[in-house]
Amino acid sequence: MLKTITLTTLLALGLTLTGCGKSAGNIDGHWTANLITPPGGTPVFAFQTNFTGSGGGAFTVTNLTFTTSGTCFNTPPFTEVGTVSLTGDYNGHVTGSFGLIISTAFPGGANNVLTLNGAVNNGTITGTWILTGNSGCSGTGVFTATKG
Numbered sequence: 001m002l003k004t005i006t007l008t009t010l011l012a013l014g015l016t017l018t019g020c021g022k023s024a025g026n027i028d029g030h031w032t033a034n035l036i037t038p039p040g041g042t043p044v045f046a047f048q049t050n051f052t053g054s055g056g057g058a059f060t061v062t063n064l065t066f067t068t069s070g071t072c073f074n075t076p077p078f079t080e081v082g083t084v085s086l087t088g089d090y091n092g093h094v095t096g097s098f099g100l101i102i103s104t105a106f107p108g109g110a111n112n113v114l115t116l117n118g119a120v121n122n123g124t125i126t127g128t129w130i131l132t133g134n135s136g137c138s139g140t141g142v143f144t145a146t147k148g
Contacts, residue, residue, distance in 0.1 A: 025088020026054035033145035072137035123147035
């Protein structure tokens with residue numbers, strides 16, 4: 001009986017200690033992104049969206065809305081594909097890599113494709129972007145996305 005209690009106690013302690021420290025982390029929530037072209041920091045695009053995802057692999061993008069005017073992404077529907085590789089702790093500190101591709105199709109099969117690559121650091125994602133597509137819909141720059 002004492003041996004069973006000791007083993008049960010050690011198992012419970014081991015599971016408790018395993019739970020301390022690192023977890024997968026997540027990027028769940030509402031995000032606002034601003035994309036600029038250096039060196040002057042001219043705003044090119046801005047959007048708001050919701051992300052849902054944790055750990056590594058694909059995450060879900062919902063309610064994507066561009067808040068800037070222009071012809072590159074002025075008419076939904078958009079296709080979004082996002083991937084992350086996150087680590088975090090139980091205090092909400094999340095870091096890792098981030099990738100997001102937003103595309104829209106136009107008649108005739110042309111697509112505008114916006115690719116973001118960056119790093120997650122708690123409630124901020126920073127990185128670079130590149131846009132390829134129709135006439136007038138190309139460029140590169142940097143972006144910052146904030147959670148909240």
